[in-house]
Amino acid sequence: MSYNTGKKESSPVSPLKKRRASWSELWVNHHHLLSSSPLDLAAKFQSLTPPISKSKTLLPDFTLLLPDLILIRVIQKIPNSQRKNLSLVCKRWFRLHGRLVRSFKVSDWEFLSSGRLISRFPNLETVDLVSGCLISPPNLGILVNHRIVSFTVGVGSYQSWSFFEENLLSVELVERGLKALAGGCSNLRKLVVTNTSELGLLNVAEECSRLQELELHKCSDSVLLGIGAFENLQILRLVGNVDGLYNSLVSDIGLMILAQGCKRLVKLELVGCEGGFDGIKEIGECCQMLEELTVCDNKMESGWLGGLRYCENLKTLKLVSCKKIDNDPDESLSCCCPALERLQLEKCQLRDKNTVKALFKMCEAAREIVFQDCWGLDNDIFSLAMAFGRVKLLYLEGCSLLTTSGLESVILHWHELEHLKVVSCKNIKDSEVSPSLSALFSALVELQWRPDTRSHLSSSLTGTGIGEKGGKFFKKT
Template sequence: MSFMGKKESSPISPLKKRRASWSELWVNHHHLLSSSPLDLASKFHPPIAKSKTLLPDSSKTDLTLLLPDLTLLSIIERVPKSHRKNLSLVCKRWQRLHGRLVRSVRVSDWNFLASGRLISRFPNLDNVDLVSGCLISPPNSGILVNHRLVSFTVGVGSYQSQSFFEENLLSVEMVDRGLRTLAGGCPNLRRLVVTNTSELGLLNVAEACSRLQELELHKCCDSVLLGIGAFENLQILRLVGNVDGLFNSLVSDIGLMILAQGCKRLVKLELFGCQGGFDGVKEIAECCQMLEELTVCDHKMESGWLGGLRYCENLKTLKLVSCKKIDEDPGLGECLSSCCPALERLHLEKCQLRDKNTVKALFKMCEAAREIVIQDCWGLDNDVFSLAMAFGRVKLLYLEGCSLLTTSGLESVILHWHELEHLKVVSCKNIKDSEISPLLSALFSDLVELQWRPDTRSHLCSSLTGAGIGKKGGKFFKKT
């Protein structure tokens, strides 16, 4: 008996350890299946001490939520504008803050404005272009039509009529309602571009947006201009009347007179496709005494309108663009009697300059100009360019695309300009390096700036070796 007791109290050898029965294995297996994943994890992987872990849920926490809106807004404001749009996709809060930074939009979907989403999305707008949105784009429109004034899409085979643009414009009533919505949500509006509106639409904008300074009206007519006078701070105005291939609208002397009476503080005026005349231009000159820049583009002006410019006492810049006939009958005697005393810049682009009487009257009207720019104008040969000797104080001359002008024709004029400092000649194929005279070389050496590229074969520097070019204006000389 003592031997049996001793055998029971002794430790069991590992080699003689009892194997678990099938019933025990079954119980243990079902116990593991009933345990939760956390229990299993704690059983096989002991918990890590808290002192050795990272911040709890740091990868999932949006730390920008700790920043107030003004702080986050100032951070987003420092991001380049080209990348801000991507920031608006982060979350709704960032989208809302991004919308507060947007100042300028071009609306292509009118419903975006009419529904009020434009105002809620961008509450601080000050520059809005509605021209593209005023055009109803047909379904399946896959062709982009680009005009110098507007771009729009059309469907295949739909752009066959010259009146396509006008036929697909929103009604005047819809445009006016949209302007009322825009004005109610954007009191700080400073620039507006719109088409096919009425006097009532402009009055709604003028009443709510007292800070508006720049206005561009497409498809404008005389009756629309009745609402112009309500804009007390308007300084820049662009009127687009008749545009070939897009729409027909009339801005006559009546409209120009209405404009003159209502816009006393006007500084810059652009007339595109307008049909005024001497009386309208004179009225603008006498009433808008702060006017400094006038642009006339593709005009349908009456004969003699050019004579009205001599009443513009403070006009500094005159720009004529795409004018097939500058003035059929300028009234040469009247034009030669006086000029624009304050004019500094004359810019001619894509104009017909074949009529010597018209060019003579224009140059005499602008004889006080210090800067002359002539780009891609037809008919500018040596005889016509010789009329430029009427300018006595030219400091800058820029010629581009004047294919009829020769080296001798250029020389005969600019040698009389003793104050010339800047000369730029580009793409004038009949002006040759080989025809440059010693007198012209000496003139080049006295210039502050010379840009000489009349054609692709021009090698001015090698042709004028030893001529002393650039001695006086060397540090400003541009080699092109």
């Protein structure tokens, strides 16, 4: 017999009816979670997770527990190529992604002038404005690549090379854009810009005291009047007159202004500049920290090589795409660059024996010599390289006129040679390697020998010890 007392029997409480942890409690305790190890953190997340009904599929966003600083550190671990996708997750991730971007190439000037660039990417350190300074037509379709700059033009609108200069933004618009950029990016370290003015540079220098690298396209002497305001500038690239794109003049006056204003300069590149002996001399005397000088598309006046003797701390001299090196070099030069370590010539005309002789004499202290795709470098011209007495590295690429005997006649006189690289020099043959040359190969620290596609010497040397100090001799068979 059973009796009903009117009281309901107690039943076990269902797990689904337990009180769920509130998000406020989780948020208050997030600092305890962050101080735990990764394994402990995972366990605590699992224990604090509110039970989810089988009928619900929406998971809670645990990233809300992480402050911005921690989440940024997590995003930094993701490859750069995938970070852009993260910005599509939500507004917060979009904003955090913008804070991580350090480099940006502006193609739409309105994006800069409207302030959206700065608000989207507040921590930029490198900004390239060259493409944005060009007015792009609406019917885009043709990409024009120049080794100095690339730009897009409309179908049917590209009639001549003057298109670039005719469609540049005005100097006033560029000035206003630079002022807006400088006002929002005080941490700027590198700037690339074209068609600016002295005032535009002053606006940047006033706000961006940390700027260390500057690249000026369509530069002129008057623009360089504002260069001295950059107190920490170390790397400078000046693009003056570029055949087929635009005309602008950097003369000795501009180089002297540069020398007086940039005392801490370490690297300098002159593209299409028309200075001379006086300008180079002034740079050598004033820029005592200058270690690397590059001259591209040389339009220098006759005798400019003589000014290099005043660059007492210059370690690297690089000449690129120079149809001429010096029209009338001073053959009576008695001094050289005492600290020079590397001479690099790329796509240069080396047919004038007097000019090459003067250049080699000026650089006779160099320990590393590089020739890449230089026209006119035959046995006669290369024989002048015996002026280099302490060469440790020789790199030859694309020197089709040089023969095996011409190479041997020079490098056998270099008793300190340790590294030899010969690539794509079709007149240097395996079959012409003499016993003396093979003996030299065996004493080298590094040997890269690929003069042509038929060369089998490189593969046959594998495991023989040739190219290693004290290795075996390779003898002609």
